[in-house]
Amino acid sequence: MKMLPIAAAVVLAFSVSAPVFANSSVVNTNITESEVLAAQKAWGEALVSISTTYEKQGHAAAKQLAEKVIDSAYGYKYGPVLFKPTLTVAPQTFRTTREGALAYFVGSDPAFPKDTGFALKGWRNVEIKNAAIYITGDVATTMGNVMITDKTGKVTTVDKTWKFRKTDDGKLVIVVHHSSLPFTPQ
Amino acid sequence: MKMLPIAAAVVLAFSVSAPVFANSSVVNTNITESEVLAAQKAWGEALVSISTTYEKQGHAAAKQLAEKVIDSAYGYKYGPVLFKPTLTVAPQTFRTTREGALAYFVGSDPAFPKDTGFALKGWRNVEIKNAAIYITGDVATTMGNVMITDKTGKVTTVDKTWKFRKTDDGKLVIVVHHSSLPFTPQ
Amino acid sequence: MKMLPIAAAVVLAFSVSAPVFANSSVVNTNITESEVLAAQKAWGEALVSISTTYEKQGHAAAKQLAEKVIDSAYGYKYGPVLFKPTLTVAPQTFRTTREGALAYFVGSDPAFPKDTGFALKGWRNVEIKNAAIYITGDVATTMGNVMITDKTGKVTTVDKTWKFRKTDDGKLVIVVHHSSLPFTPQ
Amino acid sequence: MKMLPIAAAVVLAFSVSAPVFANSSVVNTNITESEVLAAQKAWGEALVSISTTYEKQGHAAAKQLAEKVIDSAYGYKYGPVLFKPTLTVAPQTFRTTREGALAYFVGSDPAFPKDTGFALKGWRNVEIKNAAIYITGDVATTMGNVMITDKTGKVTTVDKTWKFRKTDDGKLVIVVHHSSLPFTPQ
Numbered sequence: 001m002k003m004l005p006i007a008a009a010v011v012l013a014f015s016v017s018a019p020v021f022a023n024s025s026v027v028n029t030n031i032t033e034s035e036v037l038a039a040q041k042a043w044g045e046a047l048v049s050i051s052t053t054y055e056k057q058g059h060a061a062a063k064q065l066a067e068k069v070i071d072s073a074y075g076y077k078y079g080p081v082l083f084k085p086t087l088t089v090a091p092q093t094f095r096t097t098r099e100g101a102l103a104y105f106v107g108s109d110p111a112f113p114k115d116t117g118f119a120l121k122g123w124r125n126v127e128i129k130n131a132a133i134y135i136t137g138d139v140a141t142t143m144g145n146v147m148i149t150d151k152t153g154k155v156t157t158v159d160k161t162w163k164f165r166k167t168d169d170g171k172l173v174i175v176v177h178h179s180s181l182p183f184t185p186q
Numbered sequence: 187m188k189m190l191p192i193a194a195a196v197v198l199a200f201s202v203s204a205p206v207f208a209n210s211s212v213v214n215t216n217i218t219e220s221e222v223l224a225a226q227k228a229w230g231e232a233l234v235s236i237s238t239t240y241e242k243q244g245h246a247a248a249k250q251l252a253e254k255v256i257d258s259a260y261g262y263k264y265g266p267v268l269f270k271p272t273l274t275v276a277p278q279t280f281r282t283t284r285e286g287a288l289a290y291f292v293g294s295d296p297a298f299p300k301d302t303g304f305a306l307k308g309w310r311n312v313e314i315k316n317a318a319i320y321i322t323g324d325v326a327t328t329m330g331n332v333m334i335t336d337k338t339g340k341v342t343t344v345d346k347t348w349k350f351r352k353t354d355d356g357k358l359v360i361v362v363h364h365s366s367l368p369f370t371p372q
Numbered sequence: 373m374k375m376l377p378i379a380a381a382v383v384l385a386f387s388v389s390a391p392v393f394a395n396s397s398v399v400n401t402n403i404t405e406s407e408v409l410a411a412q413k414a415w416g417e418a419l420v421s422i423s424t425t426y427e428k429q430g431h432a433a434a435k436q437l438a439e440k441v442i443d444s445a446y447g448y449k450y451g452p453v454l455f456k457p458t459l460t461v462a463p464q465t466f467r468t469t470r471e472g473a474l475a476y477f478v479g480s481d482p483a484f485p486k487d488t489g490f491a492l493k494g495w496r497n498v499e500i501k502n503a504a505i506y507i508t509g510d511v512a513t514t515m516g517n518v519m520i521t522d523k524t525g526k527v528t529t530v531d532k533t534w535k536f537r538k539t540d541d542g543k544l545v546i547v548v549h550h551s552s553l554p555f556t557p558q
Numbered sequence: 559m560k561m562l563p564i565a566a567a568v569v570l571a572f573s574v575s576a577p578v579f580a581n582s583s584v585v586n587t588n589i590t591e592s593e594v595l596a597a598q599k600a601w602g603e604a605l606v607s608i609s610t611t612y613e614k615q616g617h618a619a620a621k622q623l624a625e626k627v628i629d630s631a632y633g634y635k636y637g638p639v640l641f642k643p644t645l646t647v648a649p650q651t652f653r654t655t656r657e658g659a660l661a662y663f664v665g666s667d668p669a670f671p672k673d674t675g676f677a678l679k680g681w682r683n684v685e686i687k688n689a690a691i692y693i694t695g696d697v698a699t700t701m702g703n704v705m706i707t708d709k710t711g712k713v714t715t716v717d718k719t720w721k722f723r724k725t726d727d728g729k730l731v732i733v734v735h736h737s738s739l740p741f742t743p744q
Contacts, residue, residue, distance in 0.1 A: 211691075
């Protein structure tokens with residue numbers, strides 16, 4: 001063993017490449033950037049899927065798919081989700097329950113009379129451009145623009161914040177989602 | 187609302203009493219709900235302080251105070267902050283740097299020509315109504331409405347998401363801040 | 373964009389490789405396995421350095437180095453460290469203070485009369501064999517054997533648990549350290 | 559110490575009341591000190607229950623109870639547990655699998671020939687004296703002495719480190735457990 005002065009030893013600690021580690025097993029509950037990017041991508045694909053399912057198979061099929069998407073992509077089964085969709089208004093701005101999220105995506109819920117079904121609006125493509133990502137433990141927050149293209153080619157840009165949490169089964173769920181149209185100066 | 191000088195407001199944020207624990211000592215890096223509520227309150231008081239400092243002492247004093255507020259209440263010294271202020275527009279929507287945050291609060295920065303100084307607009311009171319809070323480890327995200335009253339009595343309501351992190355010195359800093367005007371149906 | 377059924381989209385989320393991500397910056401406070409392994413290695417090197425410094429430069433120099441090692445490698449400045457050294461006995465088994473750790477490493481402290489200076493015992497090499505590692509957020513716990521060889525070639529094996537925490541400045545400190553000689557059946 | 563059946567002991571561990579919070583709902587994945595203390599207490603009660611079950615109902619019943627205890631009190635279903643029991647020896651010192659833990663507690667497993675069943679040794683009371691506790695996020699590490707009294711009144715004291723993790727269902731499981739007899743100077 002080489003005799004390193006302690007200053008060098010401390011520096012060493014943060015400059016080595018990951019060694020091969022044959023004899024142990026590792027549990028790691030942390031979320032990674034690539035998991036977050038993949039979950040964002042899956043969200044966009046799910047939105048488009050709901051739109052096309054609606055067009056090809058009707059509202060019931062779209063609603064059923066939306067329920068699956070909400071159950072797998074959002075964390076409602078762990079408690080309230082901090083969801084502020086793009087187009088909701090007071091007094092139903094925040095959709096902390098699964099019912100509120102479902103109404104927003106597919107409408108037709110008398111309890112949320114102003115919802116017309118955001119996911120049904122003919123979406124064809126979703127592009128995500130993150131401004132920055134903040135990772136701590138099993139949660140990560142992203143902020144940036146999301147550009148959603150509909151079947152006529154029209155692009156809607158929103159400012160979006162997502163917070164994902166990695167659950168005990170290794171899946172990512174959205175626990176915070178704040179979406180807003182860009183500010184328009186009067 | 188009482189006008190607290192900023193020093194007092196900052197102290198307020200961390201005035202939670204520690205639990206008695208007779209037979210051992212405890213290190214706990216977690217953030218608590220009461221710390222979060224105090225930090226929200228301190229943010230509102232700081233905003234009002236910048237407004238009143240501007241009116242009584244002018245722009246230079248207001249800018250100096252805003253710098254102090256940003257340095258103590260936001261986490262820019264740890265890296266980019268995910269900050270989407272209420273009134274910013276593309277291509278400068280996201281203010282991930284300290285300079286961008288300062289320009290938003292007090293304006294007069296040629297690098298951010300559209301900023302007119304949000305904190306200078308005569309604010310007198312800030313009220314916070316959380317829809318829900320999500321706490322994991324040393325971070326907590328809040329979502330809800332913030333009602334800001336100006337000196338004419340006019341109230342501006344915004345939809346706001348904040349994520350606070352408790353740093354190693356036990357202070358809370360904002361690491362995510364998404365603020366938006368309520369959606370207005372056409 | 374391809375129309376993926378939702379099941380496929382969800383699978384996608386956890387099977388993609390990290391994409392290049394030009395336009396954003398990332399803050400990540402999590403600890404990694406390679407950081408942990410490097411910190412373990414640095415601990416071993418520091419122990420050997422104290423031994424050789426003692427032999428070449430005497431006790432004062434060894435003590436000074438031990439103080440530097442403790443201050444950089446252990447988390448005493450953040451609160452009590454859960455340190456159960458290999459050779460301590462009741463009622464001073466647990467060394468939750470910096471003073472207790474220093475006494476253990478270099479002895480000569482009247483407040484800890486049974487300490488003879490563990491780090492002064494002619495150590496030449498440290499080998500670490502982890503049984504497993506458990507990572508959550510900014511902390512990671514390792515458990516396994518540490519084999520310490522002295523200048524006569526004699527190897528001492530201990531059962532060791534370490535918990536490291538990554539602080540706000542990105543450095544790793546030991547916050548838990550339980551070391552024990554293997555059980556010897558009577 | 560009262561003899562609680564294991565079901566009651568397990569319930570005990572999670573009987574902390576939630577704080578009242580009028581105007582919002584809160585998700586909090588963090589572990590608390592009182593949860594940790596309750597989980598420690600439940601561990602002690604479970605150990606005593608296995609001993610008394612063995613005496614009254616025989617080995618099969620004790621083994622069945624031990625399996626329940628391991629499944630509810632340890633985190634083996636999430637991956638390896640870093641378990642160094644008091645009395646194990648190389649090359650089977652570390653019990654990172656459920657099988658290894660069960661063999662340690664009740665013996666009679668040919669794969670672990672030196673295990674005689676630690677939990678069967680007539681335990682009547684467990685007292686825990688923490689030196690310190692270290693809490694980050696959903697994990698907490700305790701270090702201190704555990705005094706175990708058997709039916710003859712003899713007290714065995716061990717140095718013990720436990721790390722608990724709060725899982726998504728709000729339960730605490732042990733993910734690290736390092737137990738050792740006090741060092742005996744020659």
